[in-house]
Amino acid sequence: MALFKRDPWILDVYRTYGGEHHLYVRGRALEDQPLKHYEQQTFYQTLRNTWRTFATDEIRNALVVLTLSNGDKFETQADHEGYFLFNLEVDYNLLDLVDESGYLPVVVSFHEDNAAFAKAKTQKRIAINRFSGEILIPKETSSYGIISDIDDTIMHTGVTSFLKMRVAFNTFLKIMIGVCL
Secondary structure (H helix, E strand, O other): OOOOOOOOEEEEEOOEEEOOOEEEEEEEEEEOOOOOOOOOOOHHHHHHHHHHHHOOEEOOOOEEEEEEOOOOEEEEEOOOOOEEEEEEEOOOOHHHHOOOOOEEEEEEEEOOOOHHHHHHHHOOOOOOOOEEEEEEOOOOOOOOOOOOOOOOOOOOOOOOOHHHHHHHHHHHHHHHHHHHO
């Protein structure tokens, strides 16, 4: 029995896009570092959890298999930082495989016929070798799309008059301009 428990392997599939005959799937092969939450957390435990949210342990050069809902399989190899990419053209219409929301469900897994997978399996680092994701395949009739990233960029100021808006501008933007210079 090992003194320290080894982190399990996971494949993190990013939500990406595609076209009628084009498939673009990105993701990353990582060692999963679960956070430990405590009722009364010490400074050390807080620091450790903060570090674990930013630090990643990638699985270098992992062989990754992509499986579509029709059973087609594709293979690629992750790079030295664990990132993998499937940038494929297929002979059939991917719109035939999408769900009612326009997303194509995909499954990625580690390739099982290699020494690295066998070693990780014996170390009990791979309990599940099936990681799901979804790829947006817009309909041909779509005339435009909206890409939004407003998770933390909106600030409510409550400004209703021009004078107050000028004060808010001076407070927030002038400081930022001074910092950037």
